[in-house]
Amino acid sequence: MLEKLMRRKTAETNVSLPEQIALVKSRKIPAHVAIIMDGNGRWAKKRNLPRIAGHHEGMKTVRKITRVANDLGIKVLTLYAFSTENWKRPKMEIDFLMKLPGEFLSTYLPELIEQNVKVEMIGNFNVLPDHTKKAIQRAMEATASNDGMTLNFAMNYGSRLELIECVKEIANQAANGEIDVSDIDESFIDSHLMTAHLPEPDLLIRTSGEVRLSNFMLWQLAYAEFSFTDVLWPDFDEQCMLNEIREFQSRSRRFGNVERDGDV
Ligand code: V0D
Numbered sequence: 001m002l003e004k005l006m007r008r009k010t011a012e013t014n015v016s017l018p019e020q021i022a023l024v025k026s027r028k029i030p031a032h033v034a035i036i037m038d039g040n041g042r043w044a045k046k047r048n049l050p051r052i053a054g055h056h057e058g059m060k061t062v063r064k065i066t067r068v069a070n071d072l073g074i075k076v077l078t079l080y081a082f083s084t085e086n087w088k089r090p091k092m093e094i095d096f097l098m099k100l101p102g103e104f105l106s107t108y109l110p111e112l113i114e115q116n117v118k119v120e121m122i123g124n125f126n127v128l129p130d131h132t133k134k135a136i137q138r139a140m141e142a143t144a145s146n147d148g149m150t151l152n153f154a155m156n157y158g159s160r161l162e163l164i165e166c167v168k169e170i171a172n173q174a175a176n177g178e179i180d181v182s183d184i185d186e187s188f189i190d191s192h193l194m195t196a197h198l199p200e201p202d203l204l205i206r207t208s209g210e211v212r213l214s215n216f217m218l219w220q221l222a223y224a225e226f227s228f229t230d231v232l233w234p235d236f237d238e239q240c241m242l243n244e245i246r247e248f249q250s251r252s253r254r255f256g257n258v259e260r261d262g263d264v
Pocket residue numbers: 037040055056058059062080081082097098099100101102104105119135136139153155233
């Protein structure tokens with residue numbers, strides 16, 4: 001049995017990436033994949049490099065995974081790039097991180113445009129450094145009319161803060177008599193979140209072995225499949241992503257999507 005499994009695994013890895021992509025595309029593709037890109041610091045530590053070297057390498061993975069996600073026909077890829085808790089890190093590391101959007105976009109914006117990718121952001125934009133805001137703003141404007149995959153960066157994002165803002169806004173509307181309390185249902189709350197215009201994630205991936213949600217899309221992930229992998233984000237490649245999507249597809253086949261109809 002083990003031998004048979006191992007043989008199958010070897011055979012699969014002998015199939016070229018484009019062939020695997022074609023095979024995966026012939027089955028149900030998740031519309032929205034969200035990823036917690038963890039393990040950049042650990043990747044650097046293993047190589048006796050500074051943490052920022054790991055962050056920089058992680059940026060190259062963002063490029064790789066964006067490309068393969070787009071090739072697969074995924075509609076939305078949300079990447080957790082910076083959390084509201086990340087401000088607690090050393091200033092030097094924060095300063096470096098805040099330069100990454102600018103560097104990423106000055107290198108890769110042309111190919112994002114060529115791939116018809118639309119850049120968006122969720123999170124509290126206002127408190128980011130000016131140069132970071134400018135880079136992201138420019139990319140969002142340059143890709144606003146693209147109708148391919150949405151590459152959605154969660155930057156300075158925290159789910160509880162998002163929910164607090166949502167509740168405040170709805171409470172204000174109720175206090176002003178704009179809505180009735182009875183108007184507040186699931187879709188009403190959906191429409192007041194930063195992800196209002198996006199489908200909810202079908203799949204959450206977290207790299208680097210931590211099995212936590214870390215304040216990421218608490219409401220939106222209610223029905224998502226979760227996958228936790230030990231691979232560190234800088235080592236996460238096209239093959240890893242394909243394996244994740246294939247696992248998602250085999251779970252969908254085994255269980256069907258009956259949860260919301262009351263089976264579980
Ligand atoms: C570091 C691994 C791309 C996670 C990936 C400031 C940690 C590399 C962006 C990016 C980060 C963000 C917005 C945008 C374009 C690119 C990014 C941060 C960190 C947080 F419009 N990589 N990246 N942003 N890292």
